[in-house]
Amino acid sequence: MKHHDLDFELEADFNDLSAEEFLYNRSGPWPQPAAHHPLGTVPSVLHLPMDEMLSWWLKIGSRYVIDLITYPFIALMKAWRYGGLKEMSDEDFVNYFLHTAYSKYLVRELTIKNIQLFSDFLQPEKEYLMADFSAMELLKPNENIYCEKSIALFEIQNKTIKIVAINLRDYIVTPQDGDLWALGKFIVMQGASVHLNVAEHPKLHFPMDAINAVTKTALPKKHILFQLLYPHLELTLSLNYQVLNNPTSLLENKWWMIYSPFPATPESLRNLMVIGYCGLKENPSYQKYKYPLEGPRKIHADFGVFHEQYYPAFYDFAEKVLEKIPQNDPLVSRWANYIHHMMPSFPDGTEIWKENNLTKAVAVLIWDLTLGHAADHRTYSEIPIYHNPMRLRVSSPITKDSKFSLDKSKAVSVLDQTKWLMANRLFYETWNVTNLTDVKYEFADQSLQKCSLDFQYSLKRIEESLRTKNYMPVNQIPSSIQY
Numbered sequence: 001m002k003h004h005d006l007d008f009e010l011e012a013d014f015n016d017l018s019a020e021e022f023l024y025n026r027s028g029p030w031p032q033p034a035a036h037h038p039l040g041t042v043p044s045v046l047h048l049p050m051d052e053m054l055s056w057w058l059k060i061g062s063r064y065v066i067d068l069i070t071y072p073f074i075a076l077m078k079a080w081r082y083g084g085l086k087e088m089s090d091e092d093f094v095n096y097f098l099h100t101a102y103s104k105y106l107v108r109e110l111t112i113k114n115i116q117l118f119s120d121f122l123q124p125e126k127e128y129l130m131a132d133f134s135a136m137e138l139l140k141p142n143e144n145i146y147c148e149k150s151i152a153l154f155e156i157q158n159k160t161i162k163i164v165a166i167n168l169r170d171y172i173v174t175p176q177d178g179d180l181w182a183l184g185k186f187i188v189m190q191g192a193s194v195h196l197n198v199a200e201h202p203k204l205h206f207p208m209d210a211i212n213a214v215t216k217t218a219l220p221k222k223h224i225l226f227q228l229l230y231p232h233l234e235l236t237l238s239l240n241y242q243v244l245n246n247p248t249s250l251l252e253n254k255w256w257m258i259y260s261p262f263p264a265t266p267e268s269l270r271n272l273m274v275i276g277y278c279g280l281k282e283n284p285s286y287q288k289y290k291y292p293l294e295g296p297r298k299i300h301a302d303f304g305v306f307h308e309q310y311y312p313a314f315y316d317f318a319e320k321v322l323e324k325i326p327q328n329d330p331l332v333s334r335w336a337n338y339i340h341h342m343m344p345s346f347p348d349g350t351e352i353w354k355e356n357n358l359t360k361a362v363a364v365l366i367w368d369l370t371l372g373h374a375a376d377h378r379t380y381s382e383i384p385i386y387h388n389p390m391r392l393r394v395s396s397p398i399t400k401d402s403k404f405s406l407d408k409s410k411a412v413s414v415l416d417q418t419k420w421l422m423a424n425r426l427f428y429e430t431w432n433v434t435n436l437t438d439v440k441y442e443f444a445d446q447s448l449q450k451c452s453l454d455f456q457y458s459l460k461r462i463e464e465s466l467r468t469k470n471y472m473p474v475n476q477i478p479s480s481i482q483y
């Protein structure tokens, strides 16, 4: 009986709101099972309002068209001048794992299997990290291209790390192995690059679509939660739709796609995306996706410390704004229930009111859509492509061969690298449409306007006292996922 009463009250609440009080007259976008792998990936938004599509075309799609016409020749010339891959020192290699989005791959838990694998290299008094790209072997490579699994072992040494060994096939290579060591490092870089594109970075993009659509459709425009989130939801639904569902998406990896740098069939790339969400059994490097209610994931490197320094500003901002929403506000409970229904790791309408869960859920969302996402792009797009192959045209020898010789000019083709440069130009480099520091929230409550100014001010203060490298200058953080 109680449930009926509650429903009746909710109905009454909704009757007070006319359709016009909602952004899309209550008929806006909504999450549903994804078109590809509906059970293995997060829900998707497949029907978009026309004006969101148009806005995407105007502000992002048109840039792709211009670059597709003007940039291929420049990319070709650059790729030709690089002439393949280039010498990558152990220090360069380690720096990519400390100072870019690749640091997310560093895992502390060593499984029994990996302890046995690297038993000759592990010393009990030392600490280690691993980067595991085992799932590369599940890809179906294109002709004359190789996708090999690899596991890299790093030793922690006074706040920095040293690369110790790499597992290829069923043997291990070390810095003493000459060209085979050089190839090992490139195989790891290829694993990191492909994983970032299809298994890791998608976790910042696509799970947030459900929240994006539900917020636009189910919260009235006057609601504080709507006003807080709306500026961070611009362009992203259409962008994500284009990546996941457009037949010309780079994920389709057709031969004529001058902007698709991938090494494998589209089906196998999408399978790797599923592994990114679902994880691999007994492998701490491949964890099942959960909504990150506890904030940005712990990263064992400078790049992680950078995010840890900024996160409290996002949390405080969310907390101050959300304080104004009455406890058990039925519109917020409904909002959470709708999202939870599609994404069970998001708190439901009851859980959302417990232990600051609303603040946590909203703070991490805003962080994810702005700084969290953009810092991945900035650091990844700045890795020189002659160190960061997406396709490799040489394979490691079937048994360990110390006489192996690597021709770096033949390890990738000029066309491979041209495609990589095109993808970098179109999709990875940071092209902001709107900046976070320029956001004007439509808060009716003037005290909340002050909160938003305080937020922007605190971001700048954090930047001035950063203890790490500045991976993303505050005035270049976009207000939403725009690339």
Ligand SMILES: [Fe+2]
Pocket: 201, 205, 373, 377, 483
């Ligand atoms: Fe992205």
